[in-house]
Amino acid sequence: MSFFAFDDVEHFYGEPEPVPGARVSFAPDKLIAARERPAGRQVDRQPAGDEGLLVNEIATDVVQWPSSLWRVADLELMRPIPAARWLRCRAFTVMEQVPAWLVAGPHGDVVEWVITQTRTLTGAQADALAALSDDGEEALKRTLWARWLRDHHTGSPVGCALTTLNRVITEAARRVGPQLFGPDDEEEVDVLTDPAWLRAFGAAYTAALALGAPELLTPQENAVLARRWTTVFGSPVLPGR
Structure with missing residues (x-):
């Protein structure tokens, strides 16, 4: 079981927004735009290779209280992180919304x-x-x-x-x-x-x-x-x- 913690649109770098049954994909342009906003200028648009949608295997590993929490499956993984309990994904399928308090x-x-x-x-x-x-x-x-x-x-x-x-x-x-x-x-x-x-x-x-x-x-x-x-x-x- 894997979990995706949704904060708000400003910190969501995928599309579409999570709903049951949706196939959510990483949107690099959203991440680049978020980096450019505080800088007030263009930033390096070359992907570093480890960006993606952050998914946690254990809900209690989520580092910030989310506005909503989703159980996800069918993960399209990016470069694996050895021994990590979190994953970077190019895409995943949303299964259901679960209580954020988990x-x-x-x-x-x-x-x-x-x-x-x-x-x-x-x-x-x-x-x-x-x-x-x-x-x-x-x-x-x-x-x-x-x-x-x-x-x-x-x-x-x-x-x-x-x-x-x-x-x-x-x-x-x-x-x-x-x-x-x-x-x-x-x-x-x-x-x-x-x-x-x-x-x-x-x-x-x-x-x-x-x-x-x-x-x-x-x-x-x-x-x-x-x-x-x-x-x-x-x-x-x-x-x-």
């Missing part, structure tokens, strides 16, 4: 709930999360990661969800105001520095791990990790659960 694993629907709440986080909610005790979180987080890394050398128990959380809480904080940010001299950019919002991010992070990878800890331990988040937002109500 990129966070079998419990990704609960992780998606945490991301959705984080995306619209308010100052009052961040303050409420920050005011709650985080006793026990750090030790349990270390235990969870140690157990994960016993069998995995890379990646995350919830796929790209943790980096997605970092992005969406930054976006939420920017809507509140610039006073929540400060300079990062090394990167020469403004980063989130407000203590309450950083603690709120910690609550989202641990809740995503506890709810998205419950097999790594006991139910009681997972409840401690998710406690701050569920105290403020309650338990997720999801179809089929």
Whole structure:
């Protein structure tokens, strides 16, 4: 089984757009146009030989939360990448759309709930999360990661969800105001520095791990990790659960 993660038209270098039954082919001109837009000039139009449509063999290897996720088959491969779990394709056939939350694993629907709440986080909610005790979180987080890394050398128990959380809480904080940010001299950019919002991010992070990878800890331990988040937002109500 292989998966194609669709972001948006700006980052899609194929045609036609994915729908069940479509044969999607790599469109080099779309990739070249995307490279030229930020440069404001023409770029080398000679293909490097390794471009193509990126397909993942495992959904949790998708590196960015997609707007839609598709199961694909009949891959027309480009140059193979030894030992890689991703492939570059000239074309593939779209089989069906599957839930985008599969990129966070079998419990990704609960992780998606945490991301959705984080995306619209308010100052009052961040303050409420920050005011709650985080006793026990750090030790349990270390235990969870140690157990994960016993069998995995890379990646995350919830796929790209943790980096997605970092992005969406930054976006939420920017809507509140610039006073929540400060300079990062090394990167020469403004980063989130407000203590309450950083603690709120910690609550989202641990809740995503506890709810998205419950097999790594006991139910009681997972409840401690998710406690701050569920105290403020309650338990997720999801179809089929």
